[in-house]
Amino acid sequence: MTKFADLNLSAATLKSIKRMGFEEATPIQASTIPVSLEGKDIIGQAQTGTGKTTAFGIPMIEKIDVKNPAVQGLIIAPTRELAIQVSEELYRISADKRARVLSVYGGQDIQRQIRAMKKNPHIIVGTPGRLLDHIKRKTLNLTNVHTLVLDEADEMLNMGFIDDIESILETVPPTRQTLLFSATMPDPIRRIAERFMTEPEVIKVKSKEVTVSNIEQFFTKVTEKEKFDVLSRLIDVQSPELAIVFGRTKRRVDELSRALSIRGYLAEGIHGDLSQARRMTVLKKFKEGRIDVLVATDVAARGLDISGVTHVYNFDIPQDPESYVHRIGRTGRAGKKGMSITFVTPREMGYLKVVEQTTKKKMTALKPPSHNEALEGQQRLALEKLTEATKESDLKDYYALAEEFLANHESIQAVAAAIRVLTKEPDTTPVDITEERPLPSRGGGRGNSRGGGYKGGSRSGKGGSGSNRSGGYNRGGGSSRGGDRNRSGGSRPQSSSKRKSYNS
Numbered sequence: 001m002t003k004f005a006d007l008n009l010s011a012a013t014l015k016s017i018k019r020m021g022f023e024e025a026t027p028i029q030a031s032t033i034p035v036s037l038e039g040k041d042i043i044g045q046a047q048t049g050t051g052k053t054t055a056f057g058i059p060m061i062e063k064i065d066v067k068n069p070a071v072q073g074l075i076i077a078p079t080r081e082l083a084i085q086v087s088e089e090l091y092r093i094s095a096d097k098r099a100r101v102l103s104v105y106g107g108q109d110i111q112r113q114i115r116a117m118k119k120n121p122h123i124i125v126g127t128p129g130r131l132l133d134h135i136k137r138k139t140l141n142l143t144n145v146h147t148l149v150l151d152e153a154d155e156m157l158n159m160g161f162i163d164d165i166e167s168i169l170e171t172v173p174p175t176r177q178t179l180l181f182s183a184t185m186p187d188p189i190r191r192i193a194e195r196f197m198t199e200p201e202v203i204k205v206k207s208k209e210v211t212v213s214n215i216e217q218f219f220t221k222v223t224e225k226e227k228f229d230v231l232s233r234l235i236d237v238q239s240p241e242l243a244i245v246f247g248r249t250k251r252r253v254d255e256l257s258r259a260l261s262i263r264g265y266l267a268e269g270i271h272g273d274l275s276q277a278r279r280m281t282v283l284k285k286f287k288e289g290r291i292d293v294l295v296a297t298d299v300a301a302r303g304l305d306i307s308g309v310t311h312v313y314n315f316d317i318p319q320d321p322e323s324y325v326h327r328i329g330r331t332g333r334a335g336k337k338g339m340s341i342t343f344v345t346p347r348e349m350g351y352l353k354v355v356e357q358t359t360k361k362k363m364t365a366l367k368p369p370s371h372n373e374a375l376e377g378q379q380r381l382a383l384e385k386l387t388e389a390t391k392e393s394d395l396k397d398y399y400a401l402a403e404e405f406l407a408n409h410e411s412i413q414a415v416a417a418a419i420r421v422l423t424k425e426p427d428t429t430p431v432d433i434t435e436e437r438p439l440p441s442r443g444g445g446r447g448n449s450r451g452g453g454y455k456g457g458s459r460s461g462k463g464g465s466g467s468n469r470s471g472g473y474n475r476g477g478g479s480s481r482g483g484d485r486n487r488s489g490g491s492r493p494q495s496s497s498k499r500k501s502y503n504s
């Protein structure tokens with residue numbers, strides 16, 4: 001085990017790390033920080049939730065000259081929420097050194113960002129589109145950047161993002177150090193990445209499986225029609241502390257969050273068509289536990305670190321194995337336990353095999369719970385609440401009434417009534433969920449799982465500067481940026497003109 005104190009870090013950074021509560025460096029931190037401090041380019045791959053942010057954050061902060069007012073570090077992230085989160089983590093690492101960190105992303109007032117730029121931030125964390133926008137407006141000068149990080153590099157280099165990234169890189173000195181991090185790094189993407197790196201060192205934390213062992217992985221075979229009832233019952237049986245339900249499209253997310261609310265769950269949805277203010281409010285409520293279930297498209301699959309997420313439900317199986325790895329990685333973080341349950345329709349069993357081949361881990365089959373099992377789950381939850389309440393010392397005020405009640409009722413009847421009152425009985429209110437077509441049938445091979453391969457097709461018709469690319473997170477073959485993901489029905493959803501927009 002490596003202690004941060006053994007990594008040759010400055011006193012200021014060590015102090016900040018201590019304040020963050022970190023004692024030992026995680027394996028990816030221990031293996032990349034020394035190499036990064038030497039100035040080498042790195043492709044860093046380690047499982048979800050194992051501290052990659054701090055792994056690139058510490059050396060970047062170490063190398064900032066706070067007396068120099070120029071932007072010296074640039075971090076590019078695929079989504080707005082991730083850009084915000086990463087900037088917050090860097091801010092914490094730099095609490096003592098006091099390097100200035102600024103996040104810029106689409107959907108936020110650009111004038112406000114321009115004003116913030118004038119306060120000479122040392123590090124910029126941004127999404128590709130908005131960064132380009134600032135570069136074009138000449139409100140962001142990257143000529144003094146010595147350290148560049150692509151967080152979730154494979155995601156950004158895959159399909160469509162590559163043009164933006166290349167344009168940004170053209171404005172950064174070629175002598176810079178480039179660091180790429182992700183939990184997944186398919187070979188074709190790695191080869192693209194190496195094009196703009198200098199003799200990168202590939203640092204991969206060795207593990208048998210791509211996913212972390214603290215996530216218990218299940219699948220359940222269900223028909224499209226059964227899915228929603230099965231989801232409700234699973235939530236009732238498993239009573240997650242916080243759960244994320246991933247759906248394939250934005251419409252799916254809207255319908256699911258509405259349906260869950262109708263059935264009495266505290267659920268809200270997040271996807272790329274919502275305003276940035278709304279996205280932030282929903283995420284904040286989820287982090288604070290004011291909603292228990294976050295329903296999301298893949299916009300929330302990458303990098304988000306929300307403590308207390310105990311369950312991930314893949315309401316629709318993702319078609320890319322990488323997406324699966326990142327989705328389930330929203331639980332089981334920083335050594336905590338988690339559980340994932342993936343719904344598979346009979347025709348989609350081939351996708352399950354592909355996922356398992358990629359993760360090198362078999363999922364355990366889970367029988368969908370019955371109505372009675374769901375009821376029992378909720379009753380047990382009620383009993384837990386009752387047991388908790390008996391530990392309270394100030395129940396005395398209730399004794400008189402309790403005695404009066406027990407004089408007229410059997411004790412078993414009294415307790416049963418209390419449990420019943422506290423039980424949220426499984427709700428079977430009919431809800432409207434549009435049926436999603438199954439993914440096109442496929443065999444078991446990994447082969448061509450992402451359709452046309454990693455071509456990095458270009459994104460035409462880039463939205464005007466500062467525009468909110470409201471397309472959300474499309475990977476569909478269609479050209480409509482505002483459309484849902486994969487609406488292409490029975491045909492293969494990804495053609496060679498793969499592209500996604502993601503609200504930079």
Ligand SMILES: Nc1ncnc2c1ncn2[C@@H]1O[C@H](COP(=O)(O)OP(=O)(O)OP(=O)(O)O)[C@@H](O)[C@H]1O
Pocket residue numbers: 021022023024025026029046047048049050051052053054182183302303304305329333334
């Ligand atoms: N050395 C450490 N000791 C304890 N906790 C840590 C340490 N480093 C990071 N963490 C915590 O672990 C959690 C996960 O970290 P982080 O988000 O950086 O993971 P990641 O590897 O980037 O995951 P993903 O692949 O999902 O992006 C965070 O809550 C972070 O604060």
Ligand SMILES: [Mg+2]
Pocket residue numbers: 052053151303
């Ligand atoms: Mg990360």
